Amino acid sequence: MTTKFLRLITAAVFLTAPALVRADIPAAENLLPSDTLGFFTVPDCSAFRAAAKVSPQILLWNDPAMKPFHDKFMNAVSAKYFAPLEKDLGIKVSDFADLLQGQLTVACTANGSGGHDDIPPGFELLLDAKGKSDQLKTALATLVKKSTDNGRVLRTEKIHGLSFTVITLSSNDLASIVPPRQPVSEIGSTPKPDKPVDIYFTQFQSLLIATSSPKVAEVTASRLTGGSTPVIADDSVFSADKLSQFRNSPTYYGWFNGKLVVSLAAQAPDDTDSDAPSAMPKFSPAKIISALGLSNLKSLSMAMREAADGSFLSLHVSTAEDVNSGIFKILAFSAKDSSPPPFVPADATKFSRLRIDAKQGWSELQKVVAAVSPNALAGINSVIDLANSGAQQKDPGFDLRNNLFGNLGDDFISYQKAPAGESLKEMSSPPALTLIGSPNPDQIVQSIKVIAGMIAPQGSAEPRDFMGHKIYSVAQRSVRTAAGTVTPAPLLMTSANGYAALSADEGILYEFLRSADGKKKPLADAAGVADGFQRVGGTSGGLLGYQNQREAMKSSFKVLKNPGDSSAMTKLFPPAFREFFDFSLLPDFDAVSKYFYMSVYGGKTTPAGTTINIYSPRPPQLN
Numbered sequence: 001m002t003t004k005f006l007r008l009i010t011a012a013v014f015l016t017a018p019a020l021v022r023a024d025i026p027a028a029e030n031l032l033p034s035d036t037l038g039f040f041t042v043p044d045c046s047a048f049r050a051a052a053k054v055s056p057q058i059l060l061w062n063d064p065a066m067k068p069f070h071d072k073f074m075n076a077v078s079a080k081y082f083a084p085l086e087k088d089l090g091i092k093v094s095d096f097a098d099l100l101q102g103q104l105t106v107a108c109t110a111n112g113s114g115g116h117d118d119i120p121p122g123f124e125l126l127l128d129a130k131g132k133s134d135q136l137k138t139a140l141a142t143l144v145k146k147s148t149d150n151g152r153v154l155r156t157e158k159i160h161g162l163s164f165t166v167i168t169l170s171s172n173d174l175a176s177i178v179p180p181r182q183p184v185s186e187i188g189s190t191p192k193p194d195k196p197v198d199i200y201f202t203q204f205q206s207l208l209i210a211t212s213s214p215k216v217a218e219v220t221a222s223r224l225t226g227g228s229t230p231v232i233a234d235d236s237v238f239s240a241d242k243l244s245q246f247r248n249s250p251t252y253y254g255w256f257n258g259k260l261v262v263s264l265a266a267q268a269p270d271d272t273d274s275d276a277p278s279a280m281p282k283f284s285p286a287k288i289i290s291a292l293g294l295s296n297l298k299s300l301s302m303a304m305r306e307a308a309d310g311s312f313l314s315l316h317v318s319t320a321e322d323v324n325s326g327i328f329k330i331l332a333f334s335a336k337d338s339s340p341p342p343f344v345p346a347d348a349t350k351f352s353r354l355r356i357d358a359k360q361g362w363s364e365l366q367k368v369v370a371a372v373s374p375n376a377l378a379g380i381n382s383v384i385d386l387a388n389s390g391a392q393q394k395d396p397g398f399d400l401r402n403n404l405f406g407n408l409g410d411d412f413i414s415y416q417k418a419p420a421g422e423s424l425k426e427m428s429s430p431p432a433l434t435l436i437g438s439p440n441p442d443q444i445v446q447s448i449k450v451i452a453g454m455i456a457p458q459g460s461a462e463p464r465d466f467m468g469h470k471i472y473s474v475a476q477r478s479v480r481t482a483a484g485t486v487t488p489a490p491l492l493m494t495s496a497n498g499y500a501a502l503s504a505d506e507g508i509l510y511e512f513l514r515s516a517d518g519k520k521k522p523l524a525d526a527a528g529v530a531d532g533f534q535r536v537g538g539t540s541g542g543l544l545g546y547q548n549q550r551e552a553m554k555s556s557f558k559v560l561k562n563p564g565d566s567s568a569m570t571k572l573f574p575p576a577f578r579e580f581f582d583f584s585l586l587p588d589f590d591a592v593s594k595y596f597y598m599s600v601y602g603g604k605t606t607p608a609g610t611t612i613n614i615y616s617p618r619p620p621q622l623n
Contacts, residue, residue: 039107102128115264122213160221291371293326333542343515358408404447411437441495532600541604
């Protein structure tokens with residue numbers, strides 16, 4: 001009797017236990033609408049923080065040597081963005097930051113639009129506080145009370161059993177944080193005022209849901225309450241990407257619905273039948289998409305994995321398996337050896353090798369241009385004919401189409417070395433060499449001379465000889481900069497070892513021509529390089545690259561710490577952000593050099609699409 005009673009109690013507890021324990025919040029793809037255009041998610045913020053805390057980037061940011069720069073930057077950002085936000089909403093940003101425990105997802109959806117209407121996209125934020133559900137509830141209650149106290153009218157709507165609070169925001173709200181958008185209108189018409197935006201938000205267990213669209217809210221609420229409304233996880237393209245790209249628990253990942261975006265863009269009305277005057281040629285979106293081959297695009301995805309030995313980023317473009325035209329055919333990597341040849345020295349700071357069929361690419365590009373605009377192709381051919389007529393005065397047999405495009409191969413190599421000096425000019429133009437593989441590199445060189453003559457006046461200097469190779473010097477066109485007109489160094493060109501070689505630095509060009517003497521250690525034998533190449537997929541995918549991050553950042557620090565050069569570099573940032581950076585507060589590079597090492601990348605094209613992997617091993621000094 002007692003045994004039977006205990007069995008009944010055990011069975012009852014076993015059957016009712018699931019109801020007593022809250023189920024985990026579903027992954028982003030199981031909550032987002034099927035018409036999601038793209039989303040980015042951190043599946044586990046706690047795990048992300050743990051990985052970030054020991055990453056070289058965060059360790060650098062928190063290094064005592066960086067404190068003056070770090071503190072001034074954070075204080076400026078806080079004063080301009082966080083302080084007004086906290087004042088307007090009555091909450092502390094740090095309170096919400098502490099709530100990041102589970103997933104954090106931001107998404108954009110088509111919101112039911114057919115691509116040719118005025119329906120704005122929908123946006124959604126998902127934040128899982130996990131064990132800090134009560135703190136989330138308190139923070140939302142504070143937000144509602146502050147908004148009500150400020151005279152803002154809030155309302156409540158029930159969506160699939162969940163009670164959503166709705167707050168209306170105008171363009172004037174939080175204007176100190178988000179600059180107002182300049183109205184755009186057609187000539188002769190009155191600009192349309194920005195429409196107010198309703199923000200729907202609620203809490204389900206430990207999950208914060210905030211969205212700009214009731215349609216988006218309906219899908220998420222339905223899935224959370226047991227409904228079967230279609231979500232992005234049901235999409236066959238996403239399912240394939242999840243299996244191939246998002247396995248093994250990435251630290252964070254993102255996905256872009258290329259197929260849907262292209263479909264919506266193709267439905268946009270074209271202006272070919274418009275009678276309105278226009279200085280630009282009229283195009284049909286559907287025609288352009290077809291010509292470029294974008295209808296073959298399925299999706300774009302990225303996944304980052306942080307591990308003890310380094311970080312690994314994978315980028316993938318998913319395309320139809322029968323791609324035979326358009327931009328994806330032009331850019332497809334050939335599965336050939338892309339390792340650094342022996343002449344690439346170990347002290348190279350950057351290296352890349354690309355294997356694409358350039359001759360086929362040029363032929364395909366002409367088809368694309370002709371399909372989009374026959375007049376544009378006619379213009380290109382006119383320029384080629386003009387170059388031919390000029391060159392044929394000296395060489396009657398010259399034909400740019402045959403000499404240049406007909407001699408293109410499938411091997412493109414570039415590498416550079418550390419700058420020779422520490423000025424901004426020297427830093428921005430380090431010694432670099434570009435190599436173009438060709439069955440007849442001499443004709444490639446002669447063709448480039450002809451093109452250069454059309455761009456900038458050329459002198460009559462005779463080519464110089466070096467180790468049996470003729471080196472031609474080509475003047476480059478002057479360019480205007482903030483500091484005045486600058487005339488680049490002449491471009492030096494020669495041919496050797498099946499390549500047309502181009503460089504503005506004679507030292508690296510001479511080194512290439514002398515490389516057969518075997519006195520230089522090759523890059524392939526440098527510490528960590530071979531292992532890095534294997535981590536990104538090996539050396540036969542068709543794309544391979546390397547960067548010495550330590551040397552690159554060493555140069556950057558020198559430029560940024562120089563007051564004159566720093567001012568020029570600051571102008572690269574948007575005006576609204578320039579005040580945040582005081583590069584004079586950066587430490588000497590030697591104090592933080594241990595946080596930098598190298599990175600490698602590799603790519604390949606398969607019937608499923610193109611993948612590029614980037615690997616940054618952990619600096620040995622941090623182990």
